[in-house]
Structure formats: C-alpha cells, structure tokens
Amino acid sequence: MEIQLRDQLGNRHSFPQSPKRIVSLVPSQTELLYDLGLEEKIVGITKFCVHPLHFKATKKIVGGTKKVNVDKIAELKPDIIIANKEENTQEIVESLWEIAAVWVTDIVTIDDNLKMIQDFGHLFNCRTEAQKWIDKTNFGLYDFKAFMKDRPSFRVAYFIWKNPHMVAGGGTFINEMLQLNNFVNIYAERERYPEIIIQKMRIQGDPEIVLLSSEPYPFKDEDAFELGRFTHHAKTIFVDGEMFSWYGSRLVKAFAYFKQLQERL
Structure with a gap:
C-alpha cells in the first residue's frame, strides 16, 4: 500500500511500500528507530550514533553528521535516508537525494518531537510502538511539570x-x-x-x-x-x-x- 507523507520541512514523500532499508544520519534518531523495533531495517549510521552501543559493530558507518561518505551510502542501497535540519547540512541532503528519498526532521519543541515519532510510526509500519513512546513521553512530561510546580x-x-x-x-x-x-x-x-x-x-x-x-x-x-x-x-x-x-x-x-x-x- 502506497505511503504518502510530508516531512517536517514540508517535503512531500511517496513510497510504494514501507521503507525496508534505512540510513540514519542523526544519533538521537538512530536511537529512536532502534527503540521502535527497527534494528533489522537500519543498514547505515554515523560515527556519532553511540546508542545502542552494539550498532558500532553491526551497522555500516557512513561518516559523521556534517560530512558523509556518499559512495558508502549508495552501496547500502537505502530506501530512505533520515536527516535533520540542524544536524546535517543542506548540501548533504541535496547530494543524497540522487541515492534515495531523504526524510528531514526539524525538532525545536516537544510537539515537534511527538510529530516525528508519529511520522516514523506511519513510515515504518510500527504505529503501535510509536504510540507507546508518545504515551511514555506525554506521561513523563505531565509528571515532570507537576514536579516542577512551585x-x-x-x-x-x-x-x-x-x-x-x-x-x-x-x-x-x-x-x-x-x-x-x-x-x-x-x-x-x-x-x-x-x-x-x-x-x-x-x-x-x-x-x-x-x-x-x-x-x-x-x-x-x-x-x-x-x-x-x-x-x-x-x-x-x-x-x-x-x-x-x-x-x-x-x-x-x-x-x-x-x-x-x-x-x-
């Protein structure tokens, strides 16, 4: 079933099916993808993706966040590349579009964060896991705000x-x-x-x-x-x-x- 979604920069994406090969160029988003149960789909990460620890040994390192090895990424034949407006440069994003769709997140607020998790749930067909993390985040936020009162x-x-x-x-x-x-x-x-x-x-x-x-x-x-x-x-x-x-x-x-x-x- 075709998936049509916009990323957080408003770019329209269309996939014939849920992407099965993911390259992540953002350490915190690599951790999120793992926590969503997508370990098997992640094929490439950056040298700064330190969580979970074993990814250093099991995933292909494609460079840093500001400087990537385009050839290494191409060799992995990804269906999607996950980037971020702040972590990665516009030049990197533009150069990688020739390889695969580049999904760009833009996170400033907690609401932006929740939207990213929801989007990943739709993109990678893991809506139940995504909702669990949204619920955990909302509960933690409510609890912490109560803790901070006064x-x-x-x-x-x-x-x-x-x-x-x-x-x-x-x-x-x-x-x-x-x-x-x-x-x-x-x-x-x-x-x-x-x-x-x-x-x-x-x-x-x-x-x-x-x-x-x-x-x-x-x-x-x-x-x-x-x-x-x-x-x-x-x-x-x-x-x-x-x-x-x-x-x-x-x-x-x-x-x-x-x-x-x-x-x-």
Whole structure:
C-alpha cells in the first residue's frame, strides 16, 4: 500500500511500500528507530550514533553528521535516508537525494518531537510502538511539570563549545529543555548558537547558574574555573548534553535526569 507523507520541512514523500532499508544520519534518531523495533531495517549510521552501543559493530558507518561518505551510502542501497535540519547540512541532503528519498526532521519543541515519532510510526509500519513512546513521553512530561510546580526559576547560560565560546540561544531544542526546568536562558533572544565573550557575561544577563555540556565539547574542571572568574557568584554545573539536546525516545529518560538535576540545585 502506497505511503504518502510530508516531512517536517514540508517535503512531500511517496513510497510504494514501507521503507525496508534505512540510513540514519542523526544519533538521537538512530536511537529512536532502534527503540521502535527497527534494528533489522537500519543498514547505515554515523560515527556519532553511540546508542545502542552494539550498532558500532553491526551497522555500516557512513561518516559523521556534517560530512558523509556518499559512495558508502549508495552501496547500502537505502530506501530512505533520515536527516535533520540542524544536524546535517543542506548540501548533504541535496547530494543524497540522487541515492534515495531523504526524510528531514526539524525538532525545536516537544510537539515537534511527538510529530516525528508519529511520522516514523506511519513510515515504518510500527504505529503501535510509536504510540507507546508518545504515551511514555506525554506521561513523563505531565509528571515532570507537576514536579516542577512551585520550584524557583534561575537565570542560566548553557555552554556547548569552547574556542570560541558558544552557548545555546533561542529557537533550539536545548532552550525548550531549559524552559521546562524553569531556567531562564540569558541568551534566548540571540541566534540559535551565538559566540559570546565570557568577560561580558555579567552585563549580558548575569547568570545564576552556568551549565557546561558534555557534548559536543567535553568541558573539564579547568573550563569551569576559567568561567568562574567572570561569573563570580554563579554556580557551575556539568550536565549530560544528551539529556538536553537529544530528542526522540531519549526524552523519556531525560525527565528522570532533570529531576535529579533539580534536586542538586
């Protein structure tokens, strides 16, 4: 039975049947596809697709998220290639259309995330599993919002990179997760991932908490010390970047992680 759907960029896709050979160029979406029971259909992943761990040994690595090996992907004869507007470049997406249909997701909000899971359920004929993950996400969200009720808010800066220093701005999934935690992102009015001058942090919003992510840049104790020279009273906390930036099924685990984080504040 023919499947007709639009991806999250509005591109219309038509498949004569449910795609059986998948190449995933997005780590969090690889994890979601696995959790939807699609392990056998996944033929190619990136070197950053670290969950589940055994995929490194059982699936073909086709490059990174910003640089892929087109020939390796072509050899896999995929029916569909799963990409993401933020993770992958427009040039990559355009070059891969010659091989197979490229399904592009665009995730900024939790609703976007739920739509992606629903779409995958239709695309890969796993609607029941998809609905389970939608239900788990909605339950976790409801529970966490109840947990957060009456908790204080804090001004924060969420660092993702060093040399140059970069933070998460507005219009990002990270910012959505910060808001969920009653964190007021002092850079929410800036572009998605602005470069900042750490010496100016106090006049740019004076954060009460500085969050140092474990990815894409693995911040260390010396980085916290350096930032502390310019934030003075701010509390510096190392956080699991996957919990703040990975969408898909990872979000269900993130709610429990966020509770633990809140207890530390």
